[in-house]
Amino acid sequence: MNKSNFERDTIGNVRLHVLPTDQFKTYAISVYIGTPLRESTVTPVALAPFVLRRGTSKLPETKQFRERQDDLYGAGFGFDVYKRGDYQIVQFRMDMIHDDFVSDQGSMLEQALQFVGEAITDPVRENGVFRAKYVEAEKETLRKRIAAIVNDKIRYAGERCIEEMCKNEPFRLHPLGKTDDLAAITPESLYTSYQQWLADSPIDVYVAGNTTLAQVKPLLESAFDWKRSGSAAYDLKPEHREVGQVNTVVERLDVTQGKLNMGLRTYVTYADDDYPAMLMYNGILGGYPHSKLFLNVREKESLAYYASSRLDGHKGILTIQSGIEFANYEKAVDIIKQQLGQMAEGQISDLEMSQTRAMIANQLRESQDSAFETISLDFNNQLSGKTRTASELIDQVERIDVDAIRRVAERVKLDTVYFLRDRKGE
Numbered sequence: 001m002n003k004s005n006f007e008r009d010t011i012g013n014v015r016l017h018v019l020p021t022d023q024f025k026t027y028a029i030s031v032y033i034g035t036p037l038r039e040s041t042v043t044p045v046a047l048a049p050f051v052l053r054r055g056t057s058k059l060p061e062t063k064q065f066r067e068r069q070d071d072l073y074g075a076g077f078g079f080d081v082y083k084r085g086d087y088q089i090v091q092f093r094m095d096m097i098h099d100d101f102v103s104d105q106g107s108m109l110e111q112a113l114q115f116v117g118e119a120i121t122d123p124v125r126e127n128g129v130f131r132a133k134y135v136e137a138e139k140e141t142l143r144k145r146i147a148a149i150v151n152d153k154i155r156y157a158g159e160r161c162i163e164e165m166c167k168n169e170p171f172r173l174h175p176l177g178k179t180d181d182l183a184a185i186t187p188e189s190l191y192t193s194y195q196q197w198l199a200d201s202p203i204d205v206y207v208a209g210n211t212t213l214a215q216v217k218p219l220l221e222s223a224f225d226w227k228r229s230g231s232a233a234y235d236l237k238p239e240h241r242e243v244g245q246v247n248t249v250v251e252r253l254d255v256t257q258g259k260l261n262m263g264l265r266t267y268v269t270y271a272d273d274d275y276p277a278m279l280m281y282n283g284i285l286g287g288y289p290h291s292k293l294f295l296n297v298r299e300k301e302s303l304a305y306y307a308s309s310r311l312d313g314h315k316g317i318l319t320i321q322s323g324i325e326f327a328n329y330e331k332a333v334d335i336i337k338q339q340l341g342q343m344a345e346g347q348i349s350d351l352e353m354s355q356t357r358a359m360i361a362n363q364l365r366e367s368q369d370s371a372f373e374t375i376s377l378d379f380n381n382q383l384s385g386k387t388r389t390a391s392e393l394i395d396q397v398e399r400i401d402v403d404a405i406r407r408v409a410e411r412v413k414l415d416t417v418y419f420l421r422d423r424k425g426e
Contacts, residue, residue, distance in 0.1 A: 006378060007213035011205075011221055013232035017378060018216050019208040019371075024098075027109050027209035028371035029116055031092040032379055034084070034234060035201045037170035042088055043142075043177025044185055044193035049079040049090050050138035051190065054131070055124040062134075065119075072111055073097045077119065083175045084383055085238045085269070085314035092120060093372060098210060109211060110219050117223030121198065129191035139182045146179050153420065157259035158321055161418035164249045165263035169239055171315055200230035204382055208371040234383050238315050240267050243413040252423045257305065259420040260332055262320040264340075265413045270313040271386040276396035277404040281412070282311040282318060283356035284405065285343055290355045292339040297322060303332045314383065318412065326421050333417060340414065346406035353402065360397050364390040 006017045035045055059065045069075050075096045082089055096112035124131050149155050159174060166172040203226075207216050243265055268278040286293035286309025297307040305323040312318070324332045342348075367373035368390050381387045388396075 009213055009217060010232060011217065011224075012226055012228045013230070014203045014205060014224075014226055014228065015232055015382065016213070016217060016220060017204060017206045017375075017382075018211065018213040019206070019374065019378075020210070020212050021208060021371075022210045024209060024371050026098055026371070027096045027112060027207060027211070028375060029094045029096070029112060030204075030206040030372065030375045030379075031116065031120060032204045032206075032382075033090045033092075033197065033201045034087045034383070035197060037083060037086050037088050037173045037175075039173065041193065041197070042173045042175070043181035044190055045088055045090065045197055046081050046175060046177040047135075047138060047142050047182070047185060047190060048194045048197060049081065049092065050141055051130050051134050051194075052119055052123050053077075053079065054134040054138070056118040057122045057124055058118060060124040060131075068115065072108070072115065075112060075115070077115065081175045083171065083173075084380075085312075086170045087234065087314075087383070088173075088175050092116060095371075107219075109207070109209070109216070110223075113207075113216075113219045113223040117220070117225070121225040123194075125191075126187070130187040130194070132187045135185070135187045135190055139185060142176060143179050143182055146174070146176050149174070149176075153253075153255055153257075153259055154321070154323070157261050157418065157420045158319065160249075160251065160420070161261035161263050161319060161321075161416060162317075164247060164418055165317070165416040169241070171238075171317075195227070199227055202231055202234050203228075204379060206375045206379070208375055234385070238269055240316060241265065241415075243415045246414050247416045249416065249418045251418070251420050253420060255420060255422055258324045258326045258329060258422075259418075260304075260320075260322045260324050260329065260336075261418045261420075262336065262414060263416040263418070264318045264320070265415050266311070266316050266318050266408070267411050267413075268313075268408055269316040270380055270384040274404075274408050275313060275386075276393065277400050277408045278311065278313070279360055279393075279397060280353075280356055280400045281343060281405050281408050282309055283360055284348055284352050285309045285318075285339060286320060287311070288356065288359050290352065290359075292342065292352075293320065293322070293336065296339060297332060297335050301331075301335055303328050303335065307336075314380075317415075326424075329419055329421070337414070340409075340412070343409040344406065344412070346402050346409075348402050348405060357397055357400075361394045364394050 055065045077094045079092045268274045293307040298304045307322040
């Protein structure tokens with residue numbers, strides 16, 4: 001069976017995507033559950049998967065839950081919590097060795113789907129709600145995860161820049177929630193939130209491996225106990241705020257190196273026809289070691305320990321991050337602005353174009369060597385409503401010229417300058 005396109009169906013209003021392929025020796029399972037970023041729900045939604053990983057009705061002790069993964073030939077089960085545009089996404093994933101490579105009787109895929117289904121939809125309960133000791137323990141785990149962001153000053157500066165830039169938008173919220181909300185969460189309130197989350201949120205289940213939709217669908221129907229009332233699809237479009245005066249924020253903490261971050265509005269998202277041009281824009285500006293920021297801010301002027309840019313294609317914003325000496329703040333801001341000006345004027349060399357095309361194409365091709373990366377790219381399509389395969393995106397990028405990049409560059413607006421520096425001179 002050769003690699004082919006995804007086969008799709010729905011179970012109730014849960015979307016099912018199966019990629020039949022013999023490219024991989026494992027089955028890859030991903031379950032995406034998305035909900036709009038909201039102040040009232042962001043922390044309980046983030047906490048729920050931490051509690052779900054502690055046990056199921058059939059495997060109520062965490063030790064049993066983990067031993068079951070060992071029994072399944074070391075199958076890996078985990079989750080991530082992140083944001084895409086103004087959505088908070090929880091992704092559960094499991095990789096499981098293919099039946100052909102084990103001596104077990106019975107379907108490994110069936111056992112894996114049963115495990116994932118029970119973990120998500122049939123958790124261990126006490127008095128009809130989450131087990132209290134698991135909730136308290138995982139509240140502390142989440143508290144430490146959030147605290148770790150503050151201790152990592154590069155991450156902290158990046159988050160604070162976004163928080164300031166999007167202070168009147170849902171995107172300001174961190175996907176892991178807020179520590180101040182944790183104390184009020186009880187087993188009862190968390191279980192109620194969890195039930196609402198599963199009922200209302202768009203859910204996409206992906207399976208990639210040597211199987212078919214016809215084989216997978218009945219396994220899913222028996223493995224997951226869905227009680228659904230919400231929508232199957234995403235319909236929340238990102239806001240595009242107009243930029244007035246640039247917002248400058250200086251924050252002082254006990255740091256030995258300055259963190260200069262900038263937030264820019266691109267007015268281009270993954271669903272737009274200009275997205276390939278914006279990919280090229282980001283790559284030339286600061287996405288790679290040959291980029292303008294790296295070469296001019298870090299190498300030529302020796303102003304930064306690191307300098308790069310990052311594109312959020314679902315929100316339509318671009319961030320620049322650099323580490324500088326405190327005294328170099330104004331000079332670094334000026335040189336970064338010069339690079340933005342060059343992009344808007346179309347001052348882009350043939351070498352920058354060819355190197356960036358090659359880097360983007362290589363990344364996209366390499367992603368197709370991973371089942372989970374292939375799934376992730378397809379989920380971008382579901383989330384945005386715009387279908388693009390990796391090969392189509394490569395072709396689109398290959399056709400982008402300097403004029404196309406200049407046109408998107410002219411629309412990019414600097415919104416926020418955030419500088420984290422030491423306490424001297426407070």
